[in-house]
Amino acid sequence: MIHGKFIHQAVLTGLTAVVICRAELPEPPFSKGVNLAGWFQHVQSASEIQFSRFTYQDFENIRSLGCDHIRLPVELSSFTGPSPDYILDPLILKFLDEVISWAEDLGIHFILDNHSFDPSVDTSQEILDLLIPVWKQLAERYRERSGLIYYEILNEPHGVSDVRWNEIQQGVIDAIRMIDSTHTLVIGPAGWNSYNNLQYMPVYSDTLLIYTFHFYAPFLFTHQGAGWVEPSMETLEAVPYPYNAQQMPELPGPFRGTWIESSYQQYPQQGNDAYVRSLIDIAVQFGEERQAVLWCGEFGAYLPNSRTEDRARWHETVRTCLEENRIAWSLWEYNGGFGIFEPGSNGLFESDINAPIVESLGLAVPTQQPFELKPDTTGFVIYDDYVREHIEMNQWLGAASADFYHELDPYKGDFCMTWTGADQYDVLNFGFSPVRDLTRLVDEEYWLEFWIRGSSSEVSIDVRFVDTDTEDPDDHPWRMHFRIDDQIIDWNGTWQQVRIPLNDFTEQGAWEDAWFNPRGDYDWSRTAMFEIVAEYHDLKMVDLAFDEIRVSCESEISRIPESDTPCPKQIELDSVYPNPFNEQAMIRYTLLESSRVQLRILDILGREAVCLLHEKQGRGTFQIQVNGALLTSGIYIMDLRTDHQICRQKMVLIK
Numbered sequence: 001m002i003h004g005k006f007i008h009q010a011v012l013t014g015l016t017a018v019v020i021c022r023a024e025l026p027e028p029p030f031s032k033g034v035n036l037a038g039w040f041q042h043v044q045s046a047s048e049i050q051f052s053r054f055t056y057q058d059f060e061n062i063r064s065l066g067c068d069h070i071r072l073p074v075e076l077s078s079f080t081g082p083s084p085d086y087i088l089d090p091l092i093l094k095f096l097d098e099v100i101s102w103a104e105d106l107g108i109h110f111i112l113d114n115h116s117f118d119p120s121v122d123t124s125q126e127i128l129d130l131l132i133p134v135w136k137q138l139a140e141r142y143r144e145r146s147g148l149i150y151y152e153i154l155n156e157p158h159g160v161s162d163v164r165w166n167e168i169q170q171g172v173i174d175a176i177r178m179i180d181s182t183h184t185l186v187i188g189p190a191g192w193n194s195y196n197n198l199q200y201m202p203v204y205s206d207t208l209l210i211y212t213f214h215f216y217a218p219f220l221f222t223h224q225g226a227g228w229v230e231p232s233m234e235t236l237e238a239v240p241y242p243y244n245a246q247q248m249p250e251l252p253g254p255f256r257g258t259w260i261e262s263s264y265q266q267y268p269q270q271g272n273d274a275y276v277r278s279l280i281d282i283a284v285q286f287g288e289e290r291q292a293v294l295w296c297g298e299f300g301a302y303l304p305n306s307r308t309e310d311r312a313r314w315h316e317t318v319r320t321c322l323e324e325n326r327i328a329w330s331l332w333e334y335n336g337g338f339g340i341f342e343p344g345s346n347g348l349f350e351s352d353i354n355a356p357i358v359e360s361l362g363l364a365v366p367t368q369q370p371f372e373l374k375p376d377t378t379g380f381v382i383y384d385d386y387v388r389e390h391i392e393m394n395q396w397l398g399a400a401s402a403d404f405y406h407e408l409d410p411y412k413g414d415f416c417m418t419w420t421g422a423d424q425y426d427v428l429n430f431g432f433s434p435v436r437d438l439t440r441l442v443d444e445e446y447w448l449e450f451w452i453r454g455s456s457s458e459v460s461i462d463v464r465f466v467d468t469d470t471e472d473p474d475d476h477p478w479r480m481h482f483r484i485d486d487q488i489i490d491w492n493g494t495w496q497q498v499r500i501p502l503n504d505f506t507e508q509g510a511w512e513d514a515w516f517n518p519r520g521d522y523d524w525s526r527t528a529m530f531e532i533v534a535e536y537h538d539l540k541m542v543d544l545a546f547d548e549i550r551v552s553c554e555s556e557i558s559r560i561p562e563s564d565t566p567c568p569k570q571i572e573l574d575s576v577y578p579n580p581f582n583e584q585a586m587i588r589y590t591l592l593e594s595s596r597v598q599l600r601i602l603d604i605l606g607r608e609a610v611c612l613l614h615e616k617q618g619r620g621t622f623q624i625q626v627n628g629a630l631l632t633s634g635i636y637i638m639d640l641r642t643d644h645q646i647c648r649q650k651m652v653l654i655k
Contacts, residue, residue: 033069037333073115122159152186225305237305243271300338476510
């Protein structure tokens with residue numbers, strides 16, 4: 001097939017040549033994007049999602065690359081109640097509301113992808129029973145939202161016939177359209193959303209449709225190193241693109257007699273641009289014949305076992321072919337095994353971008369500065385409603401359960417963290433990425449601070465920091481710990497504050513396939529994680545709750561940042577007047593950009609006394625009145641916060 005604006009085909013009828021012009025594909029509403037994979041996936045419930053894995057700042061960063069859309073894979077089937085209603089968990093809806101607001105605020109097209117998908121399990125013939133109630137709930141919730149929001153019915157249906165899948169997909173379209181007639185739907189074929197199966201899709205009467213397909217050919221190249229295929233391809237590496245006989249690795253012995261050997265033998269014919277373009281042409285022909293808007297919702301090459309220069313060549317070939325044919329595309333993924341960051345890096349936008357990969361995608365490479373680990377100079381938050389960004393949750397829970405979004409009686413904010421039924425040595429692990437240098441905070445007498453609640457007597461747990469395990473065989477992941485027991489806490493079911501100077505932590509030793517006694521080798525300059533541990537006994541009959549976990553000091557109690565990530569200034573506090581006040585006070589502030597705003601009056605212990613405002617506001621100057629009749633005489637804290645900034649000021653009420 002010829003690539004270009006028009007395709008001409010000469011047909012001879014007698015002495016006359018008739019030229020038939022096939023129209024170019026319709027223009028998609030967006031062009032370049034990424035998948036935020038691994039965020040709302042691979043968990044059993046919404047309470048296991050680490051919401052801070054991506055932030056508003058990540059959406060801004062993605063837009064700055066030149067991307068205009070984001071696809072969010074969500075395993076919706078993991079977040080519902082039982083049949084037949086399949087009611088969605090309010091927590092997942094809260095998360096989706098927040099993320100959709102980020103996209104709308106930044107003008108980013110947002111594809112809500114139902115990624116209820118297991119590659120090892122065929123799509124159920126009865127999945128319509130789940131899809132209809134789930135999509136009806138989402139359509140009802142988002143039908144009034146902007147046209148930037150798109151509904152993708154189901155990712156990669158497989159093991160179900162084209163005829164049956166088309167019936168299922170039509171049923172979901174009909175159910176959504178009974179509620180929402182304005183938002184565009186993303187539909188795809190059976191056979192893992194293969195371009196080969198597009199031809200079997202019916203002609204739909206609905207005009208607000210985008211047709212999606214996925215592209216990972218040749219598979220031998222794009223999935224070398226992948227452990228989730230059968231047989232595992234983890235031992236296959238350095239397959240070049242394009243094919244080069246001198247660079248081609250030997251086929252590992254275990255692949256003999258498998259489909260991988262067949263792909264290996266065919267690679268000289270398939271590992272080239274012409275072959276890749278010929279496969280994309282299958283989708284192009286479908287789009288031209290149907291005049292369908294096309295979107296390649298996934299493509300990419302796995303990075304651990306492949307060379308950057310080979311991946312870049314493949315990306316550029318696929319990307320340019322898609323763009324030449326007016327097909328929008330979305331890379332799988334942003335940050336991960338198929339992503340745009342250097343392998344083995346911290347995934348920092350300012351220092352770890354894989355420039356050749358970004359350039360091959362036709363995106364803008366941000367200015368990069370080599371990462372330099374510097375001592376922390378201020379305190380930081382580990383948990384307050386959310387586990388904070390650049391902290392990875394890696395729990396060893398056994399039969400225990402942990403809920404990071406427990407709504408019942410948090411000490412502060414919307415949530416607290418609960419831990420129930422732990423075995424001895426179970427761990428709540430908060431890994432720092434990148435590692436932190438706490439030497440200066442230790443020298444300046446900072447402390448670990450948190451609130452804890454428990455109702456069982458004779459409970460003992462450890463809180464501890466763990467340093468990095470270097471390549472030195474004589475080095476180990478050393479621990480600095482502090483014991484929390486009834487000498488520290490009165491386990492009476494009420495919230496109690498704990499402050500432990502970092503200097504009061506003592507070295508405990510290290511475990512690395514064996515126990516190593518302490519020897520004074522803990523390195524505060526390479527602190528890798530913070531942990532809460534059932535070190536001394538099991539907690540089978542124990543329910544513990546934690547809130548407001550942070551490293552702080554006296555001078556930072558009222559100004560510790562919500563995040564250690566630099567964020568743009570959003571708000572200016574103009575005045576709190578009068579102060580002290582009697583009957584009423586007026587708070588005046590200026591919002592420099594659109595944001596969510598929360599305004600609360602806290603008592604001297606930091607507990608909420610009155611919530612005056614919690615909503616999204618545009619740019620401008622605002623005044624909020626504080627009614628003194630709602631409070632008793634005393635000292636209060638005005639707490640004004642946006643997405644990225646906090647302003648606090650002491651207020652005194654005298655009656």
